[in-house]
Amino acid sequence: DKHANIIILNEAAEREDIVNAMQTAHFLIAPSSREGFGLNLYEAKSCGCELITTDASPMNYHQTPYLCSVSGFKKERGLVPLAIVEEAAILEQLFRVCQDWRGNG
Numbered sequence: 204d205k206h207a208n209i210i211i212l213n214e215a216a217e218r219e220d221i222v223n224a225m226q227t228a229h230f231l232i233a234p235s236s237r238e239g240f241g242l243n244l245y246e247a248k249s250c251g252c253e254l255i256t257t258d259a260s261p262m263n264y265h266q267t268p269y270l271c272s273v274s275g276f277k278k279e280r281g282l283v284p285l286a287i288v289e290e291a292a293i294l295e296q297l298f299r300v301c302q303d304w305r306g307n308g
Contacts, residue, residue, distance in 0.1 A: 225250040230300050234271045234293050235262055236285040253304070255296045259286040269296040 216224075225231065231247035232255045244254055244265050256262040258270035271292040276284040 222246075222250075225252055228252050229304050230255055230269075232293065232297065233262075234288045236288070237281065237283050241265070253300050255293070255300055257286050257288055262286075269300050271296050 230253040254267040255269040273286045275287045
């Protein structure tokens with residue numbers, strides 16, 4: 204709320220709003236526990252966003268240096284176990300991408 208230049212989409216949004224956000228964003232934070240195809244990561248990358256995501260398959264197939272370390276995996280109903288990502292791992296990558304962005308901006 205204090206920073207007008209930070210946009211959080213944490214609920215259902217219109218497609219146009221999502222595209223506008225990705226086209227103006229510097230990075231996308233998407234530390235997924237389990238992902239299918241991960242289309243949102245491809246879309247964000249095509250809009251020029253850096254990706255902050257999980258260091259687990261298939262999220263780590265994307266060409267990004269900002270991978271959140273996984274502290275473990277949890278088996279649930281599906282065939283793919285859930286990757287457990289701690290908040291500290293997300294914050295570490297967020298700091299890295301901000302430092303790199305400031306160094307290039």
